[in-house]
Amino acid sequence: MTLGFKTKTDDGKxxxxxxxxxxxxMSEVLIKIVDWNDIMKDSPYGQMAVGTYAPKLHSIREDIRWKPGVMIDFYTGVRTNNAYRxxxxxxxxxxxxxEIIPEPPKPHSLDHPRIYxxxxxxxxxxxxxxxxxxxIDNRYQWENEIKKLAKNDGFDTVDEFFEWFGAGYKGRIIHWTSLKY
Structure with missing residues (x-):
């Protein structure tokens, strides 16, 4: 199944x-060197500045069709003439x-953690x-876990993560590594 990725935020970043x-x-050794060279020879991503940012370990989507074993086709420019695997x-x-749940701003309660x-x-x-x-899977996440989730999903900050998904979001974390929360 196609998993499309935006290359820019709504404000152009x-x-x-x-x-x-x-x-x-690359770091999970899911790409063989032979495959890597073949992919990168004509790729716009061939000149990556490796080490300047953290890897994206999963993606979050609303689509409920994703299941273990389904093959992921990583694309940019989905539904355009510029689609690129x-x-x-x-x-x-x-x-x-x-689930990202909007909460009334109040002090941390004992029932579950919140982030402000x-x-x-x-x-x-x-x-x-x-x-x-x-x-995640009906377990509330603490602030340090939310920071890790945001980073592992490719965001530099928790603010960027919440800006991207917004409140009231329900979806699935699609893992292509063994990571679980």
Whole structure:
């Protein structure tokens, strides 16, 4: 199945998702050297600055069709004339449910952890305090786990992660490594 990746955010900043996926596949030895040379000879990702960013270990999607064993076709430019397969096929190792839940800003309670973010409203310029909780396979994640989740999904910060997915998100973490939360 096709797993498409944006190369830029809505405001034009490079995501580096393809580079981070390739870095993961290289570091996990999921790409053989022969395959790597074949992939990179005409690739726009051939001049990667390896070591300047962390690998993308999984992807999060709303699509519920992903199952272990399904082959992943990594693409950019899906549904355009510029569609490009940037990595060899690998199989889905595991899938986990994820929920990003908006919460009322209040002190940490004993029932479950929350994460707080300060955001500036682009229209009004006013600062707002946003509060979220994250559940993976029905288990709430602590702040350090959410930071790790964001990094492993290719984001530099938790703010970027929440900006990308937003509150009220339900989906699946598609793993192509043995990592689990």
């Amino acid at each position: 490079p995501t580096l998702f393809p580079e981070k996926v390739l870095l993961c596949l 940037f990595a060899p096929r690998v199989s889905v190792v595991s899938v986990q449910k994820i 973010l300060k955001k500036i409203d682009k229209k009004t310029g006013k600062e707002a305090l946003l509060c979220f909780s994250v559940r």
